Amino acid sequence: MTQSLHGIAPISHLGVIRVQGEDAASFLHGQLTQDFALLDMQHARLAAFLSAKGRMQASFIGFKRSASEILLICSHDLLAPTLKRLSMFVMRSKAKLSDATAEFTLHGLIGDAVATAGGPPQAAPWDKQDLGEAQLVHLYPAAGQPRALWIAPVGTPAPQAPALASEAWLWSEVQSGVATLSAPLFELFVPQMLNYESIGGVNFKKGCYPGQEIVARSQFRGTLKRRAYLVRTDAALTPGMEVFAAHDAEQPTGTVVQAAQAPDGGWLALVSMQIASAGEALHAGSASGPALSVQPLPYALLEDI
Template identity: 45%
Template sequence: MQDFHFPDPKALDGAAVLSHLGIISAEGADTASFLHGQLSQDTNQQPADQARLAAFCSPKGRMLASFIVARPQTDTFWLLTDAQVLPTVLKRLSMFVMRAKARLSDASGALSAIGVVGASAERLLGEAALSQPWQLAPHAASGGHLVRLPDVLGAPRSLWIGPAEQAQALIANLPALPLATWQWLDVMSGVVRIEAATVDQFVPQMVNYELVGGVHFQKGCYPGQEIVARSQYRGTLKRRTFLLHGQAPIQAGQEVFSAADPSQPAGMVANAAPIPGPGDMAFSALVELKWQALDTGWHLGAADGPALTLGTMPYEVPLGTSDD
C-alpha cells in the first residue's frame, strides 16, 4: 500500500483568496421563508451566530448546488457556492421567487471570500477568533464576517466574507496560502462541494451531507425532499463518500472502478486537490463509492487505471443496505 505524506499542521498557515467560490446575496422580508422552501436546511430558524450547510436539489433529489449559508442580517443571506455553478443556480432559484419579497443577485464582485488557517490567522484575529465549527460572527476590524470551519489535522480554519475592498488589507497581514492548499484542506475536512462536473449526480446522503449538518429532516418540503427522506428512513442508500489518495492527478467527475467488479464504474470523484509539500505530486479526493466493495482495490478512470488508496475520514460514515 502506498504511503502518503501530509504536511506538518504548523506549515498550514496563511490566507487564500477563494476565487473558486461565488456568493449569492438574498435580501428581503420573505428571504428566510423563500430559502426555507428551496433548500435542505432550516433557514427560518437559522440564528445570526451560526452558518449552515445546505443542498439545492432537483425534483429527483439530486444536488444541483451546495451552499455555505450565512445570515449577516435578519433579512439578508449569503450563499457561498462553486463559482462555475453559481450562474445556473441563481437563474433557477430566481424562477421560484415569484411574489415573495426576496431579491437574489450575484454578489461575487462586491463581496470576497478569504480562507484563513493556522497560527498566524489566530494571532491576527485575536479575541475575534471563533472556537466552534460553523460559528458566525461579525469581524469589526475588517467590516466582514467570520465563519469557523472544521479543523484539519489540528489546524484551525476560518472563512472571512466581506467587502471586496477590505479583503486586500486582511490578506496583506497574513502569509500567502496557495489556493490549491486550501482546496486540499477542504477535501480533508470531508465536506463535499458540488462542482460543475458533479451537478445533478448525488443525493445529499451519497456525499454524507446529512452527516455534516447539511440536511434538516424536520423542516418540511423542498425540491427533492421526498427522495432525500426516503433514502434516510428506508435505508435505501448503498453509496457513501470516502477519502482516497493517489499518485496520479485526480479531477472532479472522474469515474472510479473497484477490483470487485471491474466491468462498471463503482463511484465518482466529488472533489480533489494535490497534497501540499515537496517531492512527487500526490492527490487526495472525496469519492462517492458503492460501499459494499470498500475493502477491495480502487482504480481511477478504468479498471486498470492508477491505483487509489483508501484514507481515513474525519468523521464516522455509517453503512447500511440498499438496492439503489
C-alpha cells in the same frame, strides 16, 4: 499540511449569491435542505439545492449579514444556472436574488490565522463571527488544524497572516471531508452520498423542500448505497472522473467529487462510491488505472454516532 502550517489563502473558485428582503430566510427555508427560518447571526448553514428527484444541483455555505440579507457561497461554475433556477421559485416572496461575487472578497484561513483574524480559540463548524464588515465562518478542520472562511466587501483589509497558495486551501477542503458541488457533478448525488447528513447539511425536521421525500427515504428506509470516502493516489484526479473496483472493468463503482495535490506529494480526493466497494482494490479512470487507497474520514458518519 503539517501541524505548524498556518496562513491565509485567496479563494477564486467560489461565488456569492445575495438573497435580500424580509422573506429571504423563509424563501430559502422552503428551497434548501437546511433550516434557514431559525438561522441566527452567530451561525452559518451548509445546505444543498435539489431537483425534485432529490439530486444535488448546488451546495452552499449560507449566513446572514443582517436580518434581511443572506449570502450563499457556492462553486462559481454553478452560480449562474443556480441563480436562475432559484429565482424561478421566488414568486410572491419578498426576496431578491443577485450575483454579488464582484462585491466581496473571500479568503481561507488555516491554523493560527483563524485566531489572528479574531476567531475564538475553540469554535464549532458553522459558528460565525461578525468582524466589522467582515464575516468569519468556522469550517471543519483539516489534519487537526482549524479552518475558516473570511468574506468581506471588496476593499476591506484582509487579516494579517502568512500568505498561502490557493492550492494549500484546496487541499484543506478535500482533507476536511466536506465537499462543494461543482458543475461536473450536477444532479449526480443525493446529499447523503456526500455525507451531508453527518456534517450539518440536512435537517430532517424542517418543512418541505424540493426532493425532501427522496432524501428522507434514503435516510430512514436503508436505501442508501453510496457514501463519500477520502482516498490518496499518486496520479492527478479531476471531479467527475469514474472510479472502478478491480474486479469489475465495465461498471464504475464511484465518482471523484473533489481532488487536490497534497503538500507532501500525491493527490487526495473525495470519492462518492458504493459502500460495498470501500474495502476493495480501487482504481481511477479504469479498472487498471492509478490505484486509490481509502483514508479515514475526519468525522463520524451519522450512523456511527
